[in-house]
Amino acid sequence: MRELLYILSPSFSGSTLLTFLLAAHPDIATVGELKASAMGDVESYRCSCGARLQQCDFWRKVKTGMEKSGAKFDFADFGTHFNSGPAWFKRLVRLGAKNALLSYSSSQLLRILPSCRSRLNRIIEQNGILIDLIASIQGGCLFLDGSKDPERLTQLLVSRRWKIRVIHLLRDGRGIANSYRKHHNVDLKTAAIEWLRTDRACLRVAARVARQNVLTIKYEDVCQEPQRVLDEIFSFAGLARNASPNGAATLEHVLGNSMRLNGSKSILLDQKWRTDLLPQDLEIFEAIAGDYNRSRGYHKSVSKEAILT
Numbered sequence: 035m036r037e038l039l040y041i042l043s044p045s046f047s048g049s050t051l052l053t054f055l056l057a058a059h060p061d062i063a064t065v066g067e068l069k070a071s072a073m074g075d076v077e078s079y080r081c082s083c084g085a086r087l088q089q090c091d092f093w094r095k096v097k098t099g100m101e102k103s104g105a106k107f108d109f110a111d112f113g114t115h116f117n118s119g120p121a122w123f124k125r126l127v128r129l130g131a132k133n134a135l136l137s138y139s140s141s142q143l144l145r146i147l148p149s150c151r152s153r154l155n156r157i158i159e160q161n162g163i164l165i166d167l168i169a170s171i172q173g174g175c176l177f178l179d180g181s182k183d184p185e186r187l188t189q190l191l192v193s194r195r196w197k198i199r200v201i202h203l204l205r206d207g208r209g210i211a212n213s214y215r216k217h218h219n220v221d222l223k224t225a226a227i228e229w230l231r232t233d234r235a236c237l238r239v240a241a242r243v244a245r246q247n248v249l250t251i252k253y254e255d256v257c258q259e260p261q262r263v264l265d266e267i268f269s270f271a272g273l274a275r276n277a278s279p280n281g282a283a284t285l286e287h288v289l290g291n292s293m294r295l296n297g298s299k300s301i302l303l304d305q306k307w308r309t310d311l312l313p314q315d316l317e318i319f320e321a322i323a324g325d326y327n328r329s330r331g332y333h334k335s336v337s338k339e340a341i342l343t
């Protein structure tokens with residue numbers, strides 16, 4: 035059974051940075067977010083190597099390999115994302131990350147209703163073929179999927195096709211809400227509610243995985259002590275230590291947020307929320323998610339020293 039490493043987190047948690055750091059390990063094969071959603075215009079979408087996806091040597095090899103194995107493959111739709119197809123199918127997939135009872139019944143329905151079952155099997159199969167192909171091209175024994183979303187992890191787990199270890203990546207909710215607010219052009223309240231919803235869904239899905247197969251790490255620690263955190267992840271994943279996180283792989287072919295195109299791949303802690311958020315923003319966040327954020331290890335008071343460092 036192939037082993038997968040899955041990064042589970044809300045968006046804007048630093049998963050693309052973590053993917054690059056992990057991709058430098060010779061035993062890890064990855065393309066970042068295998069769900070390959072939100073690519074926008076595929077004609078102009080650039081791989082992290084800088085080439086347009088359709089011109090990238092690696093992705094051309096993938097396309098040829100998929101066609102040789104008889105699988106359909108289109109850069110505009112990898113066929114790997116569970117949140118595709120009719121609305122009711124997407125709804126059942128989303129329910130998979132809700133409470134245990136809903137998760138169980140939605141999983142049952144997805145497997146009982148013939149049209150759902152065939153769609154689900156098709157997506158699982160496409161992920162399987164693509165994972166094996168990418169691992170054979172890159173040469174890694176462990177496949178890293180940085181797709182993040184808890185609904186996808188649920189479906190991968192329920193399929194029982196892979197041995198899955200989960201890296202549960204946390205980040206201060208104020209940082210995530212601030213990035214979300216700017217990226218989606220919404221107010222802080224909306225962003226904080228969205229973060230709370232996704233983070234809780236991540237927590238619920240992580241709780242369903244055997245404890246020894248979940249490793250919780252913080253984005254802030256990844257930036258401040260990269261070697262220590264990477265050592266912890268490699269040991270968790272049963273891999274040998276790999277030195278020099280600063281030499282993050284620049285020749286990888288990764289899909290994900292725009293950070294993938296940043297040539298330097300420097301490990302810089304993003305703390306813009308500390309200056310972006312006004313006192314009234316912090317109050318709004320506090321009212322919605324303050325207690326929850328603290329329960330994740332992020333505290334309310336910010337000392338001057340912390341701001342300066």
Ligand SMILES: [Zn+2]
Nearest residue numbers: 081083090287
């Ligand atoms: Zn590329």
